Amino acid sequence: MDNIIDYISRFNDFFIGIAIFIAAILLGILVKFLVFKLLDFYNRHTDPQLIRSLTRHLNGPLSLFIPLLFVSMALPAIPFSTGTIFFLRRVAEILNIATFAWVLVQLTNVVLDIVKDKFQVEKPDNYKERKLYTQVQFIKKLAVILIVFVAISLILFSFESVRTLGTGLLTSAGVAGIVVGLAAQRSIANLLAGLQVAFTQPIRLDDVLVVEGEWGRVEEITLTYVVLKIWDSRRLVLPLNYFIEKPFQNWTRTGSDLLGTVFLYTDYSIPLDALRKEFDRILAETDLWDKRVSVLQVTEAKERTLELRLLVSANNSSIAFDLRCLVREKMIKFIQQNYPESLPRTRAEFTGDAVKQLAKISTQNSNGK
Known part of the structure; x- marks a missing residue:
């Protein structure tokens, strides 16, 4: 009879414990649902970037962290044996550490969103924004590595055997650090270079x-x-x-604006004033030019051709490339249509016997026809 009563008592304790466990999870889910509903309601009226980013990034980790927190709070009320409660508490601690680390990692993404929203990287003149964003992104990656390292360390050191082993390992940490440093010196050099590049x-x-x-x-x-x-x-x-x-x-170290060059090679007979007028007309008709620099100069006089350099300016390197192609194409077309005789050519002069010989060959060809 006593065995039956003991069995019924254990059975009741088991179901009570399961009920408390499920109730704690459901309560945590309900709290998380209500919090995010309130945030969503707030977003519909004001739509702040901070709240919107928090709801997007923290929805996943808080769906686990809040119920686990309620389970940890409810564990003392569960009528299980001391060994079972100890095991459940240890599992809850590990999961809480892991999910809290997940929350912190997602918070770094929230910070990154705030920086991106406040400092628009996509705008054309984005020198200061890119500078800050590069630093923040590098710091974010370091923070994520630190969070993961601390979380894993806390989980491992929650076990007594690992704590005992860790105390012994601390005595040889210096030697181990030297060995690891020698083995990973290139990786460490890259990491230090990353810090230098970031700042x-x-x-x-x-x-x-x-x-x-x-x-x-x-x-x-x-x-x-x-x-x-x-x-x-x-x-x-x-x-x-x-x-x-x-x-x-x-090309964008201190700004995105850039100078572009176009080289043309023509005969000495080319009228430079006409070329300059056409060059100015081409630039005036395009939005690619930023109206800062427009120069046409003769930069070299070779034995057969003139080297003309056309200097133009644009807001960034991509626009500068398109502008150079446009100017080159239209200037060549202008020369072809108006001064074809001024395109590059090879001249030869024949005198004396060479002229007589050519005349003889020409006469023979005519007779042959």
């Missing part, structure tokens, strides 16, 4: 670079490498320390 900023996100003979924009800066999007959609991946140790061209 001295020889490059920033969306900078236009010429590297290894390739023209492209900085698409991504990680902790160890840089991704350059080439003009034809290829990607050039370079280690961060490349930009510390080797020279490269940065």
Whole structure:
């Protein structure tokens, strides 16, 4: 009889514990639902960037963190054995640490959204915005690594055996640090180069670079490498320390405006004043030109041709390239239509016996016809 009563008592305790466990989860889900409903209601009337970013990034992690928090609070009320409660508390602690780390990681994305909203990187003159965004993105990546490292450390050190082992390992941490440093010196060098790049900023996100003979924009800066999007959609991946140790061209270091050059080669008979008038007319009719610089100069007089340099200005490198192509095409068309005799040509002068010989050949050809 006592065994039956004990069995019924354990059975009741089990169901009571399960009921409390489920009730805590449901209560946590309800609280999370109400909080996000209030935020959603608030967004419909004001639509602030901060609240909108919080609801988007924290919806997932808080769906786990809040119910787990209520479960941890309800554990003392669950009528389970001491061993079972200890096991459940340990599992809840681990899950709470992991989900809280997830919340912190998502908060770094919220900060990034706020920076992007306050400082518009997409606008044409975005020098200051790209500078700040590059720094914030690099700090965000370091923060994520630190959060994950601390979370894993807290989880591991919640076990007694790991704490005991960790105390012993601390005595040899110096030697281990030297060994790891030697083995990963290139990775560490890239990480330090990343810190230097983030704060001295020889490059920033969306900078236009010429590297290894390739023209492209900085698409991504990680902790160890840089991704350059080439003009034809290829990607050039370079280690961060490349930009510390080797020279490269940065066309947007202090601003996006740029000068472009067009070279033309013509005969000495070309009328330069007419070319200058046509050059000014072409620039006046296009929106690609930013009206800062327009110069046509004779930069070289070679034995057969004149070298003409047409200097133009534009708001950025992409527009400058299109403007150069437009000017080159229209100037060549103008010369072809109006001064075809001034296109590059090769002259030859025949005298004496050479002239007689040519005349003889011409006479023979005529008789042959």
